[in-house]
Amino acid sequence: MTSTSDFTATTSEGIRRSTDAPTSIFNGEPSRPVSYRVPSGRPHSQRVHLTKSTPAQEDDHLSAMLRDLRSELDIKKREEKILQAEISAILSQASVAPEQSRSVGLAVSRLNNNLLLVESSAKDLSSELTTIASLANNISEKVCILDEAKSRVVDCLQMVNDMTDLGTCSDGVDEAINKEEYELAAQYIHRFLTLDKAVFQFETSDQEIGDTMQHNYKVLSSAAQRLKGILEKKRDEALSTENVPQLHRFTKLFPLLNEHDAGLTRFASFVSKQIDAKGESNLKIMAAGGTDEKRRKILYADTLFHFFEGVADILDANLSVIESSYGGERLISFIAIIQRNVDDIACKVLEEFNTRRKFKQKKKMVRNWGSTNSASGNQTEQIDPMELDSLLFELCQMNANAEMYWKFVRKKFAKHLSSIGKVDDEDGKEESAEEAQKREERKKAMQHNLDLQLNRSMLGTKMQELSGDYILLEQFYMNVCIEKAIQSEQRDEDGSLTSSLIDDVIYLLRKCSKRALSCANADCVCAAMNNFAGLLQDPLLQHLQTVIKTGFPSSGFAAEALQTAQNAYNAIQHGKTDGGSEAQKDTFLTALNNSRTMMDMLAELKKSLEAEFSKFGSDERERTKLLHSLSQFDDFSRQLQNSTAHGVASLARALFKSRLKTSCETYVDLPHSLTSEQLTQYEANEPFISNFNVAIDKLFAAFEPLLIKDNYETLLLCTCSECYKHFERVIGKCQFNRFGALQLDREVRQLNSYLSAVVGWKAREKGARLSQIVSLLNVETLDEAVDVWQSSSSSRLISPSEAISILQLRSDLPHNLIVNLKL
Incomplete structure (x- = not known):
């Protein structure tokens, strides 16, 4: 700690340095300004800059500097006294407790x-x-x-x-x-x-x-x-x-x-001779027309089936020799040798199929389908859909038979793979993680080699070509059948609300889907589903949307509209139409019913296909891919739903809008500033709402037998919205007092009760806005109006400006206060 004498000496030395500094400047030093640090406690504005000046100015500056230094010295002296007092206090405390310092010293010594x-x-x-x-x-x-x-x-x-x-x-x-x-x-x-x-x-x-x-x-x-x-x-x-x-x-x-190769080659030649003998036997039966006259339409598919079945028997009898003695790698080589003989026989069957069934000519006709060339159009007309149907079924069966043969070979090979690396070492040591990984990699490599061997064989190449041809022919077949279904569309004589179009299309979809599944090839099924979805979009959806967009012919008067609906119902019941406008109305209603029915039946078909796809094969990836292909049906259903909703809305506008508008206009002519006697009289003899409900009920009853349930419910909801909208419009044209508002509340409740009984609870949602308007009109004071407004904050459907306009309909409330009301 610095003593008082040292501190004083240091301060004096600082003062001497400060007083000597200007002298050097005055004795010829450079004229650049010199800035002195401001002592603590002094503001920066007192900072002195010295430059060359007159002697009088220099004396003034020196005097000012000395004054500043003396004041700073006084401050330091006061600080010195404070520090000396603190040191004295600490020393006195240390002299009072010498035992503590002694104990600390002993502790340090022990440490x-x-x-x-x-x-x-x-x-x-x-x-x-x-x-x-x-x-x-x-x-x-x-x-x-x-x-x-x-x-x-x-x-x-x-x-x-x-x-x-x-x-x-x-x-x-x-x-x-x-x-x-x-x-x-x-x-x-x-x-x-x-x-x-x-x-x-x-x-x-x-x-x-x-x-x-x-x-x-x-x-x-x-x-x-x-x-x-x-x-x-x-x-x-x-x-x-x-x-x-x-x-x-x-x-x-x-x-x-x-001598693995020598033994394997000779044994494979023996098995190949057996396969050739089996194939020649099947080819002779095929050339003779088969053994069953009823199965001539699938003769070549049956030939492949019997041939592959014979090959499976031969392999089942001889493959154990290779599995037990030669190992998995040699097993793949053995399958590659005999596969050449299998390919030869299968290709002979496919060549005979192409020749006898005129398959190449039919493919050429279908590829030219849709061409502007008239010759191509004549060619496609020569293809009989029934003949094409049996041809498609035979193609699927041939593909399924090849898949069955490959599945058999893979199953046999899988038995060998499952036995690889399962035996522990002689010392009883368990298999390490590295060894297990190598074993799995070896299995995958062998499985990959087998798949390549089968897929790249001549049989695999031909089957892939047939799958592509099947997709092309199936697309043509479905397109032709859908167009014929559209052209021959007619209603049943039993008074059905839909036409034959929906039954024909759903039957066609179900039939073609099951046929595609019979191929036992996931890629083929997915491609077929893509084509089905595209065909549903183009011919069918366009046809339904075109009819719906034409709309229901509007009538000038409500009575004519009601009569039109009755005539349409009679025409449907008797299976005949009068043509012209009546035929257009009948076609429009049928298209609406067809669209809704198509959605329901397509959902059932999708559900059944999902069940079929979930059982497809053992590969989870293939099943997921199949299920994903069905998502296109959902897009088609959404488009049908939108089109149907648009059609029903246009129907409601064409027939109900004018009637509802006319009926609601009569409400304006009634008195709405009532007395208590008039309110009591209206309770016994209601002048408006009962007749209004009866008129709506007649319109509903006329269209109930013409529409299916879902469409009829949609029509009710659309009409319900129109009712509330027109009723709200005419309310805005009237002036109410307290009793008139009570009568309005009674009328709206009666309307809600009727529509809820007919439409269901969804009518309450449609009338929520009108109910809030009536609640505001039934207040007694503006304070109550504010309370009603605040209580409906969570489900409010009207804006503050609309609420002010509604309150202005009350003739017995002060309008100047209503205008200035803050909600």
Whole structure:
């Protein structure tokens, strides 16, 4: 801490430096301004800048500076006194409690002693750890030496065992061959071929041991060649005599001699001959016209079915040999060899199908469909839809048969894949995560190779072409059928509200969808669904929208409209129309009913297809793709709903709007500033609302038998909205007193009760705005009006300006206050 004398000296030195500074400036220093730091406690505005000036000015500046420095010195002296007082207080406290400082000193001493002990213990621990580390290094070195010695011992024991096995195989192989125990001989040779090469390269100083090893090697090598020749001879004899058990027996022995390719090729040629024989038999039956006259329309699909069924039987009988002896990789090679024969027979069937069914000519006609060329149009007219229907069914069956064959092959291959890597090691160790991942990658690679083999085969290519042709022909067939359904549309004589168009289209959709599903190909089904959705949009929806957009012919008077509805109903009941306007009205109402019915039936069809798609195959991705293809039907249904709603609204405007407007206009002529006697009289003999409800009911009753339930309910809602709108309009033309507002409330309640009974609770929602208007008109004071307005804040449907206009309809409320009312 700085003492008082030091502080005074420092302050005096600072004063001397401050007083000396101007002197150097005055004695010829540069004339640039010098800025002095303002002492603490002095404002910045007192900062002095010195420049060259006259002597009188310099004396004034010096005097001012000295005054400032003296004032600063006084301040520092006062601060010094305060600090001295604080130091004295602290020293007095320290002299009062000497025990505390003594205890602190003892604690520090003990802490220092403890730290010295800790430092000593840490050094001892470090030396011990160093000793332990050196011992661990010595032990690790000895363990490495022991491991190396153990591995050498194990290798030596393995070599001894191999040498023993070599001698055993050499002693027994000739005897096994001579006794025709070929399985045992093959096991000996397989053991010889799998021995480590180090056994044959082993050098020894014992001449007898070396000669023995060389002798064993020569004996086993010679026996391997001799056994291979014997097996090939026996196999060929079994092939010539068609002795399948012997053929299977010798085919299984070739892998033991590392002759996988030789055994697989010859066995595949045997299976291929069986497939060719089965195919030729099926082709002869096909050329003869089949065995069942009733199935001639699907002759070629049946031929493929019987052929693939025969191939499946052949593979089921022979594939176990390859699975057990040759492994999964060789199994794919075996399938690739026999697939060429399957492709040859299947392509012959498809070529015969193209020729006999004139399939290429029909494809050409359909591709030219829609062309402006008249010749192309004549070609398409020659295609019989019934003949095309059976052709499409046969195409689907052929595709389904090919999918069935591929599914069988994949199932057989999946059995082999499921057995890969499931056996644990000999030591009982469990499979590691890395090994499991490698096993799964191997399975996926093998499965991918098999899929490529099947899809890129000639049969796979032809089936993909047929799928594309099926989609093209199916689109043409549906388009032609929908256009014929539109052209031949007519109502049933039993008084149905819809026409034959909806039944025909839904039947066609259901039939074509099930036919597409029979292909058993998810991509083919999705493409068919896309075409169906497009055809529903273009011919069918355009036809319905065109009829609905023409609208219902409007009538000049309400009575004529009512008579028109009655005539339309009679015409529908008797199945005839008068033509002209009546026919247009009948067509319009039928289109409305067709649109709504189509939505319901399409929803049922979609639900049934979803159930079918959920059972489709075992691939979750394919099922998801199929279900997603049905979403296009939802878009079509929404367009139908919008079109139907527009048609019903136009019907309501054409027939109900003028009638409602005329009926509501009579309300203006009635008195609305009533007395209590008139209010009581109106309760007994209501002059307006009863007749108004009766008139609306007659209009509703006339159209109830002409529209289906959903359309009729939509018409009721549209008319309900029109009623409330016109009633609100005529209310704005009237002036009410308190009793007139009560009568209005009674009339609106009666109207709400009638419409709710006919339409349902949805009518209450339509009349919510009118109910709020009536509530405002039935207030007794403006304060009550404000309360009513605030209470309806959550469901308010009228604006503040509209509320002011409504209150102005009350003739018995002060208009000047209403205008200035703040809501």
